[in-house]
Amino acid sequence: MSSLYARLGGEGAIQAAVVLFYEKVMADPTLAPFFAGLDMGAQISKQIAFMTMAFGGPNRYTGRDLQTAHARLVRDGLGDSHFASIARHLDETLAELGVARPLIDEVIAIVASTKKDVLSR
Numbered sequence: 001m002s003s004l005y006a007r008l009g010g011e012g013a014i015q016a017a018v019v020l021f022y023e024k025v026m027a028d029p030t031l032a033p034f035f036a037g038l039d040m041g042a043q044i045s046k047q048i049a050f051m052t053m054a055f056g057g058p059n060r061y062t063g064r065d066l067q068t069a070h071a072r073l074v075r076d077g078l079g080d081s082h083f084a085s086i087a088r089h090l091d092e093t094l095a096e097l098g099v100a101r102p103l104i105d106e107v108i109a110i111v112a113s114t115k116k117d118v119l120s121r
């Protein structure tokens, strides 16, 4: 079977999803403070590269590992509720873009698999 990346629609589809996803994240007052002062253009580029790799597309990710990247946030209180909200915003983004439910579920399973790293557990 072709990669999840390809079935989602490839590069253009991932780019559109990540841009809309961060619009939702930044509009969420429980999440936006974690991104204060961050260059969101750079963040969007890193997340596109990360998701492309994680969903089986070309590996162009040169960012930090997820535990290192989120360690300061965990010290600042990042926890289960924030992780769940991030996953929900991604789910709703993909639904809004017309992605079929079984594909969304595959995406969310991959996101869920990063939880131990993101939350340093």
Ligand code: HEM
Residues within 6 Å of the ligand: 031, 034, 035, 038, 046, 047, 050, 062, 063, 064, 065, 066, 069, 070, 072, 073, 078, 082, 083, 086, 087, 111, 114, 118
């Ligand atoms: C759900 C799974 C998550 C994935 C796959 C993920 C992925 C990433 C990636 C790839 C980066 C870039 C790493 C780098 O800068 O080298 C990053 C950074 C970041 N993430 Fe996440 N993330 C997740 C959850 C979260 C959550 C729950 C929050 C907070 C609400 C968050 C906030 C941030 C922030 C603020 C940065 C920038 C950190 C910095 O540059 O100091 N992430 N994330």
